[in-house]
Amino acid sequence: MARSDLLISLVRAGAAGDRAALESTTEALVADERAKNHHSVADRLERALAAVNVTPPALTTSSSQSGSGKDTILELEPRTTLGQLMLPLPVARGGQQLVEEHTRADVLRAHGYEPRHRVLLSGPPGNGKTSFAEAIAEGLGLPFFVVRYDALIGSYLGETNARLRKLFDYVRTRPSVLFFDEFDSIGKERGDTHETGEIKRVVSFLLMQLDQLPSYVVVIAATNHAELLDRAVWRRFQMRLSFPAPDRQRIGSSTILSPNGPISLKQHQRLSVENSVQ
Incomplete structure (x- = not known):
């Protein structure tokens, strides 16, 4: 699934004359091939990219870029490390395991496995969920993308799903850490009678996109209200970590x-x- 997503993104970038997207997608393919020890294929891809002269179509304008998935995220430089955070022991171990799995992903793939890459954080506000996501990005040396709900959620029918599609199409082009804060605002329980049909369609589409994400994109979702999440949301995340408020004993130790x-x-x-x- 990861390779097919990259190939689709590669074709789209070539058809649109988008040199930046073509380069990032090819680099992701090269990284995937090198992880599988297919160095000759990776070298051929790099040579092919260097020889390609992409010319944007005549009708392509800067306005097409303004509607890309990049508009719905903020790219931040991760600075916080796991060692700087005061975390419950299960959370600290979970973070270390996640980093190690992706650092040694080639070993897992050699045995037919993929590293876990969907993480759900729950707990009261102010206990380090956002900092934990940033620390994972820092530990993996990956870009840290934070979803902007103000640019993602639209007021017209189908608009949010269209923006979600562009968002996920964009993040598939490169290894990264994608962070959804306040995830309950978009992953609400579909059985809630007070919610509209539109939010139910958004949740269904979001779950489908999460299922199709390649493992080189680590998606971390955080919520302060776990009880509001749709029941199917929980099943989509391979790692679920709880962030309780620290007690006096844990603070002192x-x-x-x-x-x-x-x-x-x-x-x-x-x-x-x-x-x-x-």
């Missing part, structure tokens, strides 16, 4: 980074007091 290495928060507080006295 947590570690933070210092110039001399990790130290406990209590040690950090004691050193701060001693330095202020001096």
Whole structure:
């Protein structure tokens, strides 16, 4: 499925005369082939790309780019690392496993497996869900895409689905981390009698797009209201992590980074007091 998506994106980019999309899609294909140790094929793809002279069609204008899926995301540079976050032990281990699976994806594929790439985070606000998603992007060295709901959700019938399609078509062209914050706003329970038929169609289309995402796109969704999510949403995510509010014991036993290495928060507080006295 991942390879077929890339080939479709490659054809679309060539037909539209979109050099940037053609290059990013070809680079993703090259990375996929090298991960499978098909280095000769990867080299041929790179040579073919260098020899291609893409000429945009006469009717192609800058307005066509304004309607691309790139308009519905913010690309941020990830700076936070997993080691800087105060996380529950299951969440910290889950993050480390996710990074390791993608770092060693070639080993998994050699045995017929794909790394997990759909993660659902739930818990009260302010407990590190967004920072966790950013840290995963930093750990994998991938672009961090944050979905803009103001540009995604339309007021006309079918408009949101059309923008969702463009969004997913865009992210398929390159390895990345795609982050949906406040996921309950778009993944609501379809059985809710207070919701319109349009949101139900959006949820159904969203679930289909999630199923078709290649494994080199890591999609992370976060919600503060897990009870509002559609039941089918939960089944789409291979990893589900809970972010409870930290208690006093966990805060006191947590570690933070210092110039001399990790130290406990209590040690950090004691050193701060001693330095202020001096």
